[in-house]
Amino acid sequence: MVYYTQGKYSEASHSFREALKLKPSLSKAEHFLGMSEAKSGRLPEALPILEKAFKNPTDYEWRQQTGLLLIEIYSARMELDKALDVLRTLQKSYPSSPEVLYIAYRIHSELGAKAVSGLVRADPDSARLHQVTAELLESEGDFPRAIEQYRRAAEVDPKLPGIHRALAVAILNSGRDEASRLEAQKQLELELAANPADAHSEYQLGEIYWGRYQYGEAVKHFARAVELLPNFVDALIALGKGWTAQGQPETALDFLRKAVEFDPENEVAHYRLAQVYRKLGRNFEAEQELALFKKYREASASIGAIYRQVQRNPVIGQTVESAQPPK
């Protein structure tokens, strides 16, 4: 144990082996032998010991460390299904362990990056690769180049599902003037011509009408989006917004409650609910919703800016700022 804590893993391995020879029932020594072997780079020797130790559910204290090492080894050997199996077990046993969450984050980030680099290898001019490039540029706020890449994707495969909508969203992100709205609207209509059931395009069209103060038309599109995709949270919030703007907070309430049911941590939904409750004179509930809004906003603000890259959204999501009708 002294060698292990000093980071002298080869010496530790030797000592643990000796200990196990003398007393094979020393289960902790076996755990540490596996971990020492792994840390000394002797992975083939480490693997069976760690696998056996990990299957022993009684040793709660060291099971997490064993699992984390197993994940590391499986990942290095490209045995990703096994790594994910271990990760799933760890997530069940230690759902709030920061270390397990961190490893889960790492593994998923790496797998995502690997898939994208595979896409480059598979077909460097594929529409999907142009789309991924556009998404990355968009996440960095480089809308002109993102639009260029989306256009290229649409050229390569004009029928690629969602591509006209993605282009429309990027156009709207680059500017909200009427010219941008018209261009975006054209792209959304192209999308709906190819995919009439694309709820996201309906929603986005609703947002365009909302921006033009055409609330009735906006609500029609939001409602169509929800009809197509009943658990579409942004569209539900938008419907809440639309009905509130039209002086019908009771109707808005139903949609906002549904939004919260589908996504209990959605800060915008809680904020909008707070507004509606206030309009209805239900101040206690309004305060409760406002507290939830603050809680979730704080959590998302700390990570939102950093993880925009992976937090891709097919539409421009509802925000607190867009909750009020434009003046």
Place this chain on the structure above:
Amino acid sequence: MKGLTKGLAVLSCLRAIGLVFPLYVVAQQPDPRLLERYFQEGEKALAESRFAEAARAYEKLSQLDPETAEVHAKLGLIYYQQGKFAEAIPALRRALRLKPGLPNTDLLLAMSLSELGRYPEALAGLEKGFRHPPDPNLKRLIGLQLQRSYIGLQRFPKAAEVALELGRLYPDDPEVLYHTGRLYGDFAYQTMRRLSQVAPNSVWTQQAEAEAHESQGHHELAIAAYRKVLALDRARPGVHFRIGRTILSYPQAANSQDEALKEFELELQIDPTNAAAAYETGEIYRKTGQLDKAQEFFGLAVEQHPDFEEARIGLARVLMALNEPEKALPHLEKAILLNLENEVSHYQLSQVYKALGNAAGQEKELGEFRRLRTRKAQQQERAQAAFEPREVTKQELDSQPPP
């Protein structure tokens, strides 16, 4: 996603598996000639991908002949092709009521339900279809829908299982790779979100933030975040290494290499087994001509991690520079064994053979190097490099090799 399941691929697959009627059976129908006419019109329109006309013809047929399951199934298929999933569902359900065993209709229904986000209803059909696809070509389409449904139901481990299987079956399929990339990106985000909720000030959250900054090319923010990690745990393994790597990835100052070197050395003080830090140290010494030190650190990296391809190549290059080609040879042979596709190791090996007077070996390796280089140019691997995070500095050719 719809494009995965729409289009002629689905139609041709379903044609092959029986959801097509070779001839319309007109016996016991009220007006056989009319039925036959609509049938022919519908089939012709469908064959020419004129789905709206095909739908009109089959809508007429379904009114005239409401008790024939195949007519409703075909109408459902046409609606599906048109992306009219809400209309496809009742047609397919009706077909199944009339003839529960109608081939693949349940699968088409499941895919339509999934398209509309009705995942709980879609799941059983998709799971069954994925396990026993009626046609190998359909497995991919069903798999992508199943993955989408699991995500919609927040059953992420199951979605990951499907993604892994699809990745194994279709390793070079852009559609599969695209959705896999998105899936894992979303997982990463959700995990990060949870991490920041359960332990906002933990070393793990800080480290994850630093890595996210690094991967997005926000170098200064990344270094600042890594320093925060060290403020919480100054002996934390791996952090000095990441700072060194970040410095090397944007060498803005004249002394960037010195700064990076300092970080790698600090890393090795904390964790002498860190082969990557030893390698980076060796590489900096190699590039600055301090060959003895370079040999020492590359040797350390190889000792810690015998399958470390880049360290093998680095060590071989140092040995060549020290005029010891015999000693360089086994390292390059091992590097090639680890990765046949690395042009740098083939080029270096050709130089070793040249030094050893092995002209045939030299020519063979140069040939391999040229082949790989040409292919690399064709595949635009520079674009790939932009997406692929690098764990260590890659070995590259120092000067333009002979054509």
